[in-house]
Amino acid sequence: MGVFSALTTAVSGMQAQSYALENISGNIANSRTTGYKRVDTTFADLVPDSALNRQTAGSVAAFSQATNSIQGDLNATRIDTNVAINGDGFFVVDQRKSGVGANTLFANQNLYTRRGDFDFDANGYLVNGAGYYLKGQKIDPVTGQLIGTQPEVLRITKDQFPAKATTSIEYSANIPAYPKTNTADSTVPGSELLNPASFPTSNPLATPAGTGLVVGSEITSFLSQSIPGGSVTVYDSLGKATNVELRWAKTTNASAGPPATVDTWNLFVAENTGATGGAVAYRNANVNVTFDATGKMALPAGGTIPLPTMTIGGNAITGIQLTTDGGTALTQNGDVSGQIDARSIRQDGYTAGTLDRVSVSAEGQVIGTFSNGQVVAMAQIAVSRFNADNALKRLDGGAYEETIESGPPIVGLGTSQLVGGSVEQSNTDIADEFSKMIVTQQAYSANTKVISTAQEMLTAVFNIIR
Numbered sequence: 189m190g191v192f193s194a195l196t197t198a199v200s201g202m203q204a205q206s207y208a209l210e211n212i213s214g215n216i217a218n219s220r221t222t223g224y225k226r227v228d229t230t231f232a233d234l235v236p237d238s239a240l241n242r243q244t245a246g247s248v249a250a251f252s253q254a255t256n257s258i259q260g261d262l263n264a265t266r267i268d269t270n271v272a273i274n275g276d277g278f279f280v281v282d283q284r285k286s287g288v289g290a291n292t293l294f295a296n297q298n299l300y301t302r303r304g305d306f307d308f309d310a311n312g313y314l315v316n317g318a319g320y321y322l323k324g325q326k327i328d329p330v331t332g333q334l335i336g337t338q339p340e341v342l343r344i345t346k347d348q349f350p351a352k353a354t355t356s357i358e359y360s361a362n363i364p365a366y367p368k369t370n371t372a373d374s375t376v377p378g379s380e381l382l383n384p385a386s387f388p389t390s391n392p393l394a395t396p397a398g399t400g401l402v403v404g405s406e407i408t409s410f411l412s413q414s415i416p417g418g419s420v421t422v423y424d425s426l427g428k429a430t431n432v433e434l435r436w437a438k439t440t441n442a443s444a445g446p447p448a449t450v451d452t453w454n455l456f457v458a459e460n461t462g463a464t465g466g467a468v469a470y471r472n473a474n475v476n477v478t479f480d481a482t483g484k485m486a487l488p489a490g491g492t493i494p495l496p497t498m499t500i501g502g503n504a505i506t507g508i509q510l511t512t513d514g515g516t517a518l519t520q521n522g523d524v525s526g527q528i529d530a531r532s533i534r535q536d537g538y539t540a541g542t543l544d545r546v547s548v549s550a551e552g553q554v555i556g557t558f559s560n561g562q563v564v565a566m567a568q569i570a571v572s573r574f575n576a577d578n579a580l581k582r583l584d585g586g587a588y589e590e591t592i593e594s595g596p597p598i599v600g601l602g603t604s605q606l607v608g609g610s611v612e613q614s615n616t617d618i619a620d621e622f623s624k625m626i627v628t629q630q631a632y633s634a635n636t637k638v639i640s641t642a643q644e645m646l647t648a649v650f651n652i653i654r
Contacts, residue, residue: 191649194642200247201635204231207250208628215616222317223260223303223586224614226621228253254578256302256588260615262607268547269314271304272612273571275604278302280570280597281320281587282341294321294341298597300572303586305611308546312345318585324569327553332565339570342554346543349558351427354537357420357495357510360517361530363453365483367438368526370412382413382437382454392472393439393454400472402456404463410470413437414456418530422508427539427560430503432495433458435470436528442481450478450486451520455510459498471496473510479520491515508535538562548608552601569606572597 208229218224230253235246262272273279278300285293289311299320306314306322314322323339329349366372372380384393386409390401402410417434424430440452455473463469473496478487485491491512498505512518523529541560549555554567574580579593590597 191642191645195639197247198635198638198642200234200249201638202632204248204250205628205632205635209625209632211252212621212625212628215621216618219614219616219618219621221586221614222305222611223301224616225254225256225258225260225302225586226614226616228255254580254582255615256577256580258615260302260613262610263613264610265305266609267305267307268545268609269306269308270609270611271306271548271569272607272610273302273304273604274607275602276577277571277573277601277604278577278588279304280323280339280572281316282323283320290343298323298339298572298590299583300580300588300590300597301586302612308344312343314342314344316585318587320585320587322569324552324554324567326567327565329564329566334568342567342569344543344546344554344556344566349541349543349556349560349562349564351423351425351540351560352537353425354422354508354535356536357422357432357508358517358532358534358536359418359510359512359530360532361417361519361528362523363436363479363518363520363528364415364523364526365451365520366522366526367415367436369415372526378441380438381441382410382439386413389466392437392456392470394472395474400454400474401468402470402472404460404465404467404469407461407463407469410437410456411435415527417455417528418533420533420535422505422535423537423539424503424505428503429539430500430505432500432505432508433461439476450480453477453479453520455493457495457498457505459500468498471498477518483519483521485512485515485518485520489515491518548606550605550607552606570599571601571604571606572599573602573604574598 211227211229215226230251232249233246234249262274281299281301282294282297285295287293301320303316303318305317309315321341324342325339326335328335367380369380384391387406389403389405392400392402394400414435414437417436419431419433421429422432435456436453437456438453440449442451443449456470459468459471461469473493475488475493480486491514493510495508495510538560541558541562543556544559545557547555552569552571553565556564556566574597575595576593579591580588581591583589
């Protein structure tokens with residue numbers, strides 16, 4: 189029995205080494221496959237039940253050992269839609285079942301992969317090189333909140349991004365305590381102030397809403413008694429652009445005597461700088477903007493100045509507020525230039541635009557850059573982790589399937605990050621695989637020697653009867 193057992197044990201050894209060589213062959217063949225995880229081979233001895241003093245070494249069996257938890261090198265591709273996971277986790281993907289375009293039907297099954305060479309197909313789906321479709325959740329472009337609770341196959345089309353009407357102008361500037369207007373004369377007190385008597389047709393300081401006007405015949409006088417405050421392009425609900433020009437005029441100086449006054453300014457908006465005669469040229473916002481002795485804005489209390497409703501170049505301007513970050517962004521301090529230092533003028537409207545490019549953030553957001561300059565988060569890529577990565581079931585194309593042994597998916601990146609414009613390479617080490625191949629070859633040859641020796645021993649036994 190010992191010689192026959194030696195034969196069967198040697199055969200099991202050859203089978204085990206053949207299995208190991210098969211895994212080595214697959215690893216070498218996929219050494220350049222994106223996201224591939226090599227398969228190692230482990231061996232286990234099979235010992236027959238026998239008495240303590242008759243125990244044998246036994247035969248051998250080979251088993252595969254996954255390396256899903258071992259990350260490959262990250263390689264930059266400069267393709268914006270390519271993405272790699274730096275750390276633990278898998279992309280959630282699905283397979284196409286039937287149909288094309290918007291009518292494509294999917295298997296509605298969550299599969300998992302590390303292969304992140306995603307790119308757009310003709311229908312706006314993100315598909316990797318193995319044909320798996322990326323899943324995630326859309327993001328509401330207005331609220332920034334995720335839409336839905338379950339990941340779906342992502343489809344990002346190049347639909348036009350709608351225009352947004354301007355509602356707010358963020359204004360940050362310093363107003364000079366002494367404005368150097370054309371009429372300002374340091375030897376003449378109050379010459380830097382706006383003088384209502386200079387406007388026989390209208391009164392730019394009239395306080396009822398809509399009556400603080402400067403008409404075309406008074407433009408020269410108004411410009412000489414005010415200073416420019418900057419300009420900004422605003423948009424209506426259709427995305428039509430309108431240039432809004434601001435000017436400031438100082439109306440009172442601070443006085444310590446009774447009745448006590450403070451430095452007061454009025455904001456004017458150009459309606460038609462080419463106006464003539466009695467046509468309106470500038471409108472007063474009809475809000476007294478005051479500053480205390482330290483140059484801090486005192487009024488209006490919230491730091492917000494509503495712009496007057498008007499029509500500029502045929503476009504209606506309405507519902508726009510000039511904001512100053514609660515009053516902290518607008519100050520009145522001494523400035524030798526005597527002009528306004530407008531540090532920042534930004535508005536929140538924009539015209540319609542189309543999608544120019546897509547990229548992926550470290551948090552897994554699909555970021556769209558549009559032709560109108562808007563950068564918007566469009567979707568959140570679905571990523572899942574497992575307590576036992578190596579217990580996932582392997583599928584074609586570098587995909588995996590959940591098993592009982594792997595445990596349920598844990599949704600989210602955890603401590604991992606996504607790297608856009610990159611892919612993960614195979615974790616196969618060619619030098620290591622060749623070293624294992626040499627060892628496997630020698631072990632296989634040794635097992636054949638055992639068979640040859642056992643065969644010679646059996647031949648000797650058969651020759652006894654001759």
